[in-house]
Amino acid sequence: MLAAGGSAILLLAAFVFQALGYAPCAMCIWQRYPHGVAIAAGALLAVGLSPIGLLVVGASAAATTSAIGVYHTGVERDWWQGPTSCTGSGLDLSNLSGSDLLPSASSGPSTLVMCDEVAWEFLTLSMASWNALWSSALVVLWLVAFAREWQHRQAQSTYSAT
Template sequence: MTRRSLILMAAGGSLALLLGAWAFQHIGGLAPCKLCIWQRWPHGAAVLIGGAGLFVGGAVLPLLGALAAAATAGVGVYHTGVEREWWEGPTSCSSGSIEGLTPEQLMDQIMGAPLVQCDQVAWEMLGLSMASWNAVLSVAFVTLWLAAAVKSRA
């Protein structure tokens, strides 16, 4: 496989995940949570890096693409852990505990909560949430980017 085709597959995969996320949001009506948005930014960077990598040689851009894919995979794993209650998410997007709160504090928490909670799974397939699928697929993209970097040095 050529460096160019590896870059096209990795960047194209990120673009496909972004388009899928936007389709779920704008066509399917599933509003993204804060962590969902965080997962989108590295995919956008990977698409831009991929575009540049088609015209600029060397291993630097594929390595940056691998870093972007690894970043979104990391956020996807973190988000999966929040969804599965392995750890707490950001207080600004998780329901969290209400133990020990006064009625006023509870009301403040309710009124300040975003509409979409990060610890709620909005959609899943084969037992994996969108965040989990993002993590799995992004790890595959890391592999493609690294293979492109190796091809750059050959």
């Protein structure tokens, strides 16, 4: 439950940053989905569904968002190439005029946020980096809960066998 709460806090923080004007890029959005899965797993645990499978789902979701955060951090720091749909290495714009690049009045403002640009950082770490770190800690919490549940089941099966 603590790990699911951690995902809820991280997801809430992402929405707060968005409300403060830090629009998310595509990879930022990708990192949110696994948090939703982890929160759902925690909610199902809270209503008493079988814990073993849900604990695996929660750990997998936290590991997934952490891995996406590491990948995103690498893209931001130019350690490796990111998706061409949201990085500076995308389309060749050399044959377009300035008016081709500007949104028309009817289409409204452009919403493209580049994945290889750091919008905010704290202690030299971007939001993607912080998500990777905190989500890694959540993986540990999910796995500890799994190990405890596994030991509990083993103890029960040993006790009932005697």
